[in-house]
Amino acid sequence: MQQLKNLQEQVELAPYTTMKVGGPADYLVVVRTAAEVKAACDWAAAQNVPVFVLGEGSNIVVSGEGVHKLVMKVELAGFEAITEDDTAVTLRVGAGEHWDGVVERTVEQGWAGIEAMSMIPGTAGAAPVQNAGAYGQEIANTLVELEAYDMNEHRFVTLKRADCGFAYRHSRFKGDWAGRFVITRVTLRLSKQPPAEPTYASLRRWLDENAIAKPTVAQIREGVMAIRARILPDPSVVPNSGSFFKNPIVDGARLAELKKRFPDIPSYEYEDKFKLSAGWILDQCGFKGQEHFGFKFWTGHALVITNPGGSAGYDDLLKLVDLIVRTAQDKFGITLEPEPLFVG
Ligand SMILES: Cc1cc2nc3c(=O)[nH]c(=O)nc-3n(C[C@H](O)[C@H](O)[C@H](O)COP(=O)(O)OP(=O)(O)OC[C@H]3O[C@@H](n4cnc5c(N)ncnc54)[C@H](O)[C@@H]3O)c2cc1C
Numbered sequence: 001m002q003q004l005k006n007l008q009e010q011v012e013l014a015p016y017t018t019m020k021v022g023g024p025a026d027y028l029v030v031v032r033t034a035a036e037v038k039a040a041c042d043w044a045a046a047q048n049v050p051v052f053v054l055g056e057g058s059n060i061v062v063s064g065e066g067v068h069k070l071v072m073k074v075e076l077a078g079f080e081a082i083t084e085d086d087t088a089v090t091l092r093v094g095a096g097e098h099w100d101g102v103v104e105r106t107v108e109q110g111w112a113g114i115e116a117m118s119m120i121p122g123t124a125g126a127a128p129v130q131n132a133g134a135y136g137q138e139i140a141n142t143l144v145e146l147e148a149y150d151m152n153e154h155r156f157v158t159l160k161r162a163d164c165g166f167a168y169r170h171s172r173f174k175g176d177w178a179g180r181f182v183i184t185r186v187t188l189r190l191s192k193q194p195p196a197e198p199t200y201a202s203l204r205r206w207l208d209e210n211a212i213a214k215p216t217v218a219q220i221r222e223g224v225m226a227i228r229a230r231i232l233p234d235p236s237v238v239p240n241s242g243s244f245f246k247n248p249i250v251d252g253a254r255l256a257e258l259k260k261r262f263p264d265i266p267s268y269e270y271e272d273k274f275k276l277s278a279g280w281i282l283d284q285c286g287f288k289g290q291e292h293f294g295f296k297f298w299t300g301h302a303l304v305i306t307n308p309g310g311s312a313g314y315d316d317l318l319k320l321v322d323l324i325v326r327t328a329q330d331k332f333g334i335t336l337e338p339e340p341l342f343v344g
Pocket of ligand 1: 018052053054055056057058059060074095120121122123124125126127129130131132133134173181182183184232233234235240241242243341
């Protein structure tokens, strides 16, 4: 059997995720360079073992059966301004960089474009996968291109933003490209101009309360961090996967129908459709603060399911998801979809 440096076998994956459920990986390897990415992919292809790419495990749920794959934990570092003029900077970031560390460093420089995405857990390389975003910004707004290893073609490629099929919490990496690429670097274009005025209601409120009329990037980061600390549990203290369901998107006709039955239903324009609030839906179903099958809905945010003490398991989570989806379907006729990827 061909050797792969630092290969581990039968590694419990729950500690590698923020939800802390699930069984072991058949194989696990940590990669810190492009050469290690290629070596791991070559090994997996030779052994006929599928690869699962792991960042910080903040948006996955691992099956109780474990993962019969090579789990490749991406830890490639790098933070480099590759072009810069008076108005903008182009930044290249290693896929394994902790996303919030990247945001912090860009904000320290006064660069605008990702400041509202402060405190999103996970790696820079995972951010394009679900087009991570918050408070009116998403990575699709600043991503220029990314570098990745193509496991079909066995070579490194550069993929432009337009290739990636970005949509709300979605990209081709979750669609027809799922399982094909290992993202190794992302290139972002950030502005040196004052940041765009935030429009997101809770952030606007925080700025008003703090008498900030024209916020700097640092003030936007501070506001976002204050709001997030208030409403979201810290996954390093209370296991969770953040927002557990995607906000449903409906067309105007469906929204009008819902408004007749639920006049207070919040909605936000999203392209030519409307985004509803999955958190509000769960709240209306009475889930906020409730406990089921060992999991507890966070009192500050019904959309966050926590695993207190990390003691509940994968099967319990499946039961809870089933209960939630059925309840929301019965009350609103809406099928909620989990945001984290279920990996098995
Ligand atoms: C408390 C909390 C709050 C959160 N808030 C937000 C939020 O506001 N907005 C938001 O968008 N998300 C949010 N999330 C979800 C999560 O933080 C993001 O989706 C994040 O980008 C996931 O990064 P990760 O490194 O943990 O990815 P993982 O969970 O490890 O992986 C997620 C997916 O990306 C793939 N992947 C990871 N790295 C790579 C790579 N290098 N190449 C190819 N594929 C890769 C994996 O295979 C998997 O499909 C939150 C999560 C938590 C726990």
